[in-house]
Amino acid sequence: MAGRGKSARRGWPKVWCAALLLAGVLWVTELATAPVLADEPVVTEEDAAAADAAPADQSATAAAATVADDALTGAPTDAPTDAVAADETVEAPDETVEAPDAEAAAEPADDVDADAAADAGDTVEPGDEANDTASLNHTPTFDGPIHILVIGDSLADGLWAGVYRRTRGFDDVTVERHTRVSSGLSRPDYYDWNAEIDEVIADEDMDIAIVSIGLNDGQPVFYEGRWDHDFGTEEWDRIYRERVVAFMTELADAGIPTFWLGLPTVRSAEFDQRVQHMNDIYREAAAETGVYFVETRAITADASGAYAAYLNDEDGRQRLMRANDGIHFTGPGYEMLGQALVDAIAQALGVLTDADGPA
Numbered sequence: 001m002a003g004r005g006k007s008a009r010r011g012w013p014k015v016w017c018a019a020l021l022l023a024g025v026l027w028v029t030e031l032a033t034a035p036v037l038a039d040e041p042v043v044t045e046e047d048a049a050a051a052d053a054a055p056a057d058q059s060a061t062a063a064a065a066t067v068a069d070d071a072l073t074g075a076p077t078d079a080p081t082d083a084v085a086a087d088e089t090v091e092a093p094d095e096t097v098e099a100p101d102a103e104a105a106a107e108p109a110d111d112v113d114a115d116a117a118a119d120a121g122d123t124v125e126p127g128d129e130a131n132d133t134a135s136l137n138h139t140p141t142f143d144g145p146i147h148i149l150v151i152g153d154s155l156a157d158g159l160w161a162g163v164y165r166r167t168r169g170f171d172d173v174t175v176e177r178h179t180r181v182s183s184g185l186s187r188p189d190y191y192d193w194n195a196e197i198d199e200v201i202a203d204e205d206m207d208i209a210i211v212s213i214g215l216n217d218g219q220p221v222f223y224e225g226r227w228d229h230d231f232g233t234e235e236w237d238r239i240y241r242e243r244v245v246a247f248m249t250e251l252a253d254a255g256i257p258t259f260w261l262g263l264p265t266v267r268s269a270e271f272d273q274r275v276q277h278m279n280d281i282y283r284e285a286a287a288e289t290g291v292y293f294v295e296t297r298a299i300t301a302d303a304s305g306a307y308a309a310y311l312n313d314e315d316g317r318q319r320l321m322r323a324n325d326g327i328h329f330t331g332p333g334y335e336m337l338g339q340a341l342v343d344a345i346a347q348a349l350g351v352l353t354d355a356d357g358p359a
Contacts, residue, residue: 139255140207142351145172149206151197154181156212158329159261162338163210170352178204184216185243194243197250208349209251209258210341214282215327218274232277241281248289258291259344261337264300265307267326272307294344299336314339 140146148167150160160177167173178200183191193213220227221236229235251258260282263275279297286293300321302308309322313332321333329337346353 140257142207142349145174146170146207146351147205148173148175148208148210149200149204150175150177150179150210150212151200152179152212153183153215154179155215155261155328156210157181158334159210159212159337159341161331162329162334162336163341164338165335166338166342167352173352176204176206182216184213185240185247186217186219186221189222194246197247201250201254201256206256208345209256210261211247211251211258212261213247214263214275214278217278218271231274237281240278241285244281244285245289248285248291252290257345257349259294259341259348260286260291261294261341262296264296264329264337265305267307267309267322271327292344292348294341296337296340299340311336 148163150156150163152159156177156179160175160179164175167175180191180193183193185193188194217240218231220231221229221239223229223235223239229239248258248260262279262282266272266275276297283293285291297305300307300311302311307322307326309320309326310318311321311333313319313336319332320330321336322329323333342352345351
């Protein structure tokens with residue numbers, strides 16, 4: 001009996017090793033199928049309400065996040081969290097908005113307010129406002145309350161708070177959101193925006209759409225059940241561009257003026273190259289579909305065009321605009337983006353102007 005007891009005790013280490021090995025295999029398998037993310041926690045409605053009473057330099061979102069710094073292999077790496085030196089300053093230049101290409105864009109639809117179209121000027125022209133056969137037509141007249149919907153990933157969550165704060169002085173303007181943290185267009189197996197946008201159009205009351213998607217897309221694209229196409233390859237570009245165009249077209253065909261926010265500068269040089277590549281796709285697709293592309297790189301960079309965490313606000317005060325992950329923004333940073341969008345909407349549609357209320 002004593003001999004059998006010692007033998008049993010000697011066998012336990014083998015059992016534990018086998019169990020640990022099995023757990024390790026399951027963990028690696030889960031990592032292999034998980035999305036490569038560059039996202040952060042959601043900004044709740046309570047956060048936005050609290051932001052009204054908070055100091056202007058308080059961050060609207062959490063700083064912790066991970067970034068796909070090696071998306072060509074699909075392997076996530078931790079984003080640097082070291083603080084950026086306070087002397088990294090730059091005077092923010094004026095924001096610009098890329099209008100749809102004049103040859104590709106059509107005249108405003110007949111039911112769009114003529115004064116609003118005239119106020120837009122020649123610098124920004126709306127594209128084809130609506131498909132006559134579309135069963136869901138949201139083409140706004142802007143003769144009543146204006147409903148703005150912010151759509152996208154975690155950057156859109158923070159952007160929603162920024163747009164809300166920059167439009168709260170206008171009468172009859174509401175800002176809602178339809179967002180999904182860690183989502184994008186490259187991983188429909190995780191969240192399928194191209195399928196979801198139809199339901200968004202059907203269910204949401206919106207006169208203007210603001211879209212911010214892409215921070216999680218610098219990775220291999222999921223297509224026909226596989227990850228065969230690495231970021232930046234010819235097939236990746238083709239598949240991803242088709243999804244962007246399809247997404248934009250759904251909104252355009254419903255007659256919804258749509259403002260697509262270009263991705264900002266990011267701290268990682270490799271990731272920033274991917275961001276610029278995706279911006280090229282968004283810019284071209286916007287010109288093709290009649291969506292307004294709003295540039296952000298100029299206002300999120302220093303004088304040399306590089307990433308900067310500290311920038312001057314509209315009053316010339318130096319502020320921390322970026323979160324510690326080098327991707328997202330602080331409260332003042334999201335307000336900066338929100339103001340850029342308000343300016344773009346005013347320029348393009350003739351609403352949210354100084355005549356309507358304070359910017």
